[in-house]
Amino acid sequence: MANLKEALGANELTDKKSGLYRALVAEFLGTLLLNFFGCGSVITGNVVAISLAFGLAVASAIQGIGHVSGGHVNPAVTFGLMVIGKVPVIRGLLYVILQCIGAIAGSGILRALSAERMEHALGVVSLSPGVTPVQGFGIEFFLAFILVLVVCGACDAAKPDSKGIAPLVPRTGAGMNPARSFGSAVVMGLFDDHWLYWVGPILGGMAAGLIYAFVIGPAKESQESSNRAYTVAATDEKEV
Template identity: 45%
Template sequence: MKTSLDDVRTLLFWKAVFAEFLGTFILVVVGIGSTVQGWTADPLDIVQIALSFGLGVATSVWIIGHISGGHINPAVTCAMLITRRVSLIRAILFIVAQSIGSIAGAGILKALTPDFQIGGLGTTTLNTGVTIAQGFGIELVITMVLILTVFAACDSKRTDLGGSFPLTIGFAVTIGHLWAVEYTGSSMNPARSLGPAVIMDIWTDHWIYWVGPITGGLLGGLLYDNLLASNASLRKARDLLMASHFDDGKYPEQKPNIRVIDTEQGEKGDGEVLISNSF
């Protein structure tokens, strides 16, 4: 695992740290801004909230992705750390920057919001009837899905990818909210939960929004890298955990030999279904 302090001596490193602050700030302002009380007494629109967070993530990643990778989420950073994509010092400072960005975003949002609309300022808490175990499990699952999407969208070895990877990641955030926002607030991002908690001084079950997403992030990163990636292998998994130096590029791709039944070709005279190597 990288532990070199060489990173901190470069301007690019601090530019990346600032990018994580800015990206998380944007996400919190845009996302949490959709959760404040409306001008009427009507219930909040779950689809509006889901799209605001999803598109907020996509926008932030598009803005800063080329600088820092666009983590804007401690769960993503921890997944990158456990799979040895970032150094320990970079991970620590990214998480600090994300946390400060969230607090700043929540503070600015509160200052710009009329008092009667503030409500809980998007603070994530478990809904009535949701147990701690259920809340932890939900946050773990939705974050694991997000991390699997992040790793898949950014997999340079895949040749089947197309379109916008920030938007793809945003979709994963959106579906997480569509399912879980009424259960846990659908955090899947410890920094996103930290800002409102600090500004509103609401800490009920706050630990769930760190332990759940980070656990899901670690599981998602390890699952993709060691089972779903094209170069996944037992040797790679062993080296990831034990080798002093790790280079993902040295592990050969395992190309699947998939044979698909060609139903349009009909059958041979003896009744054998024709098979074509389509992949």
């Protein structure tokens, strides 16, 4: 029973020292900034500019909130860490909810500040002509798979040489972030094939987390490190 309570993390709801509510605000702000700046770059139509905008937005958000919440800003990352027990279930589900709300807020602000002629390019994800929903699902699955696999490796607490690059792991705006896709879809009212932008990334993230934890195996940790309970990521140490 004690292990179940620890896995659920229900105690964090009343424990002020857990920092849960600060972390939820951080995830909200992180995804708000991601959708505002990342989706705002779509109007350029330049793939390089869009990729850089999303990458820099995520890197900036993680630098700003990583020490508070771990800087997930992506349900695929949250589910990937939650399935291997590195994030309590309740915290993880609340993260996803606040990520979605933040993404909606970011896209809403972007639309409010954009001219009507720009509304066709506010970051709504859609399948390219000729790509089937099943193919789209597979693409989203593997995009999130490699993303979460890189996150697990870069943020492994027993691998200190990667601390400096952890905020810069590749995170693009090409789907693979259900909250980012959801925010744009809600604000623009476009949900065509939207299920695949949730199911694909989340399953890909969970698969990557499980493979990293139980197949590849994380870096060898000291006894003190392996016995440590989950904590939010700090600037000098991120736990996966």
